[in-house]
Amino acid sequence: MTNKTRLKSALFVDFDNIYLGLRQLDEDAAERFASNPSHWLKWLEDGMPGMPEGKGQAGAQRDILIRRCYLNPRDFQRYRPFFTRTAFSVVDCPSLTSQGKNSADIYMVMDILDTLNHPTHFDEFIILSGDSDFMPVLLRLRAHDRRTAILSAGPASAAFIAAADLVISEDVFIEHALGLGGEESRKPANGVTPPITATPELLDAMAEKLYAEASANGEILATDLPKLYRNFPEFRRDSNWLGFYSLRALTTHLVRRHPNLRITEGDPWRVTVELPRKAAKAKRQPTERPAPLSNEEKLRKRILDLVRKLVNRSQEPILMGKAAQEVIDQLGKQVTESHWAGAGTFKNLLQSEENLGFEIATTPSPGYLYDPQRHTLPREEATKPADEMPPKLAEFAKRISQITGAPYLTPRQYALIFTALAEDLKEHRYHLTSTSKAVRDRLIEQGESISRTNINNVLKGIAYAKHRFTKRDTPQSLARVYRSYILSRCDDAELELSREEKRMLKEWIEGGLRELQQTKKTEKAEKKNGKKNGKSTALVKAETT
Numbered sequence: 001m002t003n004k005t006r007l008k009s010a011l012f013v014d015f016d017n018i019y020l021g022l023r024q025l026d027e028d029a030a031e032r033f034a035s036n037p038s039h040w041l042k043w044l045e046d047g048m049p050g051m052p053e054g055k056g057q058a059g060a061q062r063d064i065l066i067r068r069c070y071l072n073p074r075d076f077q078r079y080r081p082f083f084t085r086t087a088f089s090v091v092d093c094p095s096l097t098s099q100g101k102n103s104a105d106i107y108m109v110m111d112i113l114d115t116l117n118h119p120t121h122f123d124e125f126i127i128l129s130g131d132s133d134f135m136p137v138l139l140r141l142r143a144h145d146r147r148t149a150i151l152s153a154g155p156a157s158a159a160f161i162a163a164a165d166l167v168i169s170e171d172v173f174i175e176h177a178l179g180l181g182g183e184e185s186r187k188p189a190n191g192v193t194p195p196i197t198a199t200p201e202l203l204d205a206m207a208e209k210l211y212a213e214a215s216a217n218g219e220i221l222a223t224d225l226p227k228l229y230r231n232f233p234e235f236r237r238d239s240n241w242l243g244f245y246s247l248r249a250l251t252t253h254l255v256r257r258h259p260n261l262r263i264t265e266g267d268p269w270r271v272t273v274e275l276p277r278k279a280a281k282a283k284r285q286p287t288e289r290p291a292p293l294s295n296e297e298k299l300r301k302r303i304l305d306l307v308r309k310l311v312n313r314s315q316e317p318i319l320m321g322k323a324a325q326e327v328i329d330q331l332g333k334q335v336t337e338s339h340w341a342g343a344g345t346f347k348n349l350l351q352s353e354e355n356l357g358f359e360i361a362t363t364p365s366p367g368y369l370y371d372p373q374r375h376t377l378p379r380e381e382a383t384k385p386a387d388e389m390p391p392k393l394a395e396f397a398k399r400i401s402q403i404t405g406a407p408y409l410t411p412r413q414y415a416l417i418f419t420a421l422a423e424d425l426k427e428h429r430y431h432l433t434s435t436s437k438a439v440r441d442r443l444i445e446q447g448e449s450i451s452r453t454n455i456n457n458v459l460k461g462i463a464y465a466k467h468r469f470t471k472r473d474t475p476q477s478l479a480r481v482y483r484s485y486i487l488s489r490c491d492d493a494e495l496e497l498s499r500e501e502k503r504m505l506k507e508w509i510e511g512g513l514r515e516l517q518q519t520k521k522t523e524k525a526e527k528k529n530g531k532k533n534g535k536s537t538a539l540v541k542a543e544t545t
Helices: 015-025 027-035 037-045 073-084 104-116 132-143 158-162 170-177 200-217 222-229 233-237 247-256 295-313 320-331 346-351 391-404 411-427 432-445 452-464 475-492 499-544
Strands: 007-014 062-071 089-092 124-128 147-151 166-168 219-221 261-264 270-273 359-361 368-370
Touching (some): 007 104, 015 062, 027 073, 062 073, 062 104, 073 089, 089 104, 124 132, 132 147, 200 219, 200 270, 200 346, 222 270, 320 346, 391 475, 411 432, 411 475, 432 452, 452 475
Parallel strands (some): 007 062, 007 124, 062 089
Antiparallel strands (some): 261 270, 359 368
């Protein structure tokens, strides 16, 4: 990108506001922000990598020509040198009241308005502060056709967020700008890395199976991986993911064992196939005879002929993954070793053929092959939170979600989040980004896909309620704290809940825990009875023989 296309930006940092807000969420993040500003400054200049796509000017590189930091010298003097060494102009804003209130916001407003009339026409104003008092300034900047970006380390009002062109979320800032929350930072509580129980031969076989399944459609969702791994008896007999202790860790290892597999982040994350680069074919002259079919082209023809037979013989639509596995079983390793006859994936191979003789349906997931004259595609059933809640509770939950920003989830989903969070806290120290990833992956292991954005919102709500996460936290205590946070957000929005509405709020946030506990008790009792019945049957057989 040339200098002509780089944004000319001015940066204004309300140090006290951001530092204290981050400290509520993650103490390590607050310390990294204060002691290493060059790291997150470079992230801003490089276009904020890691920000969701389509977020305004997030992908644009920028030159931050003005850098100003406003801090209280009495409380945060020790961090001043880190900012001056990064070419910040540091403005001292001492406390003016016994409560510690300073004049940083007034200084910032005056400097921003002065910069608006600066001879250098600044394209963008970046304001690191969650103080809603800056909303009139954001509106003034918009009226002058200047782009704005804000970072709010704390619950910000909807009006303040709406006034900005770009909002940097705390979790994105912590993970990508500060570089915290990677998988490598999570270690077992006792500090001892457990041994891997799988043999290299088993891991190679699982990696090949993973590639075969992913290459059918180009990717495989994390929620489908446990079912795939259960094809291996060794995996079914092991309760700790073959010594890797999580779905993500096991899958990461398998991906490293195959050169054409990659993990792609998302909700949920997925394993994707990296297509091999093909050498350019030489153009045939018009006078030349058609060249004989290459081995790759012969294999392609065999694959297509086999798939046509499978579809013709089937009485119902065939799962794309099942058809791909059938091809591999019948034609052998040459299919995957040739990367599906050079097409990269099974899906690409089919889509590149003009006259298949059947249709390809990518929805409903995970994709089907079918003959429209004989087959009827299954309907895609989308489960919404309202489908699992009584209508009155669903309507109430949706209204509270819109006002407070609480995720619109079912009581059962909230119960699963609180339970997975409590389990993770018993094993690992809390960090916003790594903990939210771990909770998401624990839920995926149970076959439940809840977006990391929703999990982050729950974790941040608990933190904003000034709760300190410890290994003593229980699902019930976490749910109570989160409910109190939602009540405080209702108060901020001047929404007074009636006694009945408060009861419904408790049912929405905490009610799923009762049902989840009852389900676990029932499953435990059934399992215990099953063992007893098994023993009784064995005794009867022994006596009769």
